[in-house]
Amino acid sequence: MNDSKIQIKVGNVEFSGEGDQIWLTSQLDKILEKVPELIKIEPKTFNGISRIGDEANGNVISNGSRSSTLATFLKENNATVHQVKKYLATAAFLQLNGKNRLSTSDVVEALKNANQSRLGNPSDCLNQNVKKGHCEKDGGKEFFVTADGFRELGLEV
Numbered sequence: 001m002n003d004s005k006i007q008i009k010v011g012n013v014e015f016s017g018e019g020d021q022i023w024l025t026s027q028l029d030k031i032l033e034k035v036p037e038l039i040k041i042e043p044k045t046f047n048g049i050s051r052i053g054d055e056a057n058g059n060v061i062s063n064g065s066r067s068s069t070l071a072t073f074l075k076e077n078n079a080t081v082h083q084v085k086k087y088l089a090t091a092a093f094l095q096l097n098g099k100n101r102l103s104t105s106d107v108v109e110a111l112k113n114a115n116q117s118r119l120g121n122p123s124d125c126l127n128q129n130v131k132k133g134h135c136e137k138d139g140g141k142e143f144f145v146t147a148d149g150f151r152e153l154g155l156e157v
Contacts, residue, residue, distance in 0.1 A: 070114035077153045085152075086111075087125035088134050092145045092153055101142040 004024050007016040015031045079089035090107045104122045129135040134149030
């Protein structure tokens, strides 16, 4: 008897099987029947963080498809005008993309590189976010976005 192999991925759900062709075909048929349900329950995340509620309105951050740029992330989080929120959202974007500790110059440079308008007083924006509990300073000039900061943006850690 020849063994067959198959691997299929639908969203975040993967199926991989090896065995008799008849058995494998029946398993694949079961998976394919469930595709519409699997798509509905797929977690909507951005680097492990999901937007609170809002799925029905399409305001969900999903890994790789939306929020792939800082400009898009700022727009989706309504952080293009208010400077303190813009600072927070930029810092959150950088943190979500792997930068554990940030400096004000990181935020300023990210905005500049993304062709976004500059902040009037970036240091004051950080201080205001620290006062609100949205950011926390970590020693010298470094800081990070807190869970409260992510919640302020409608994100859940």
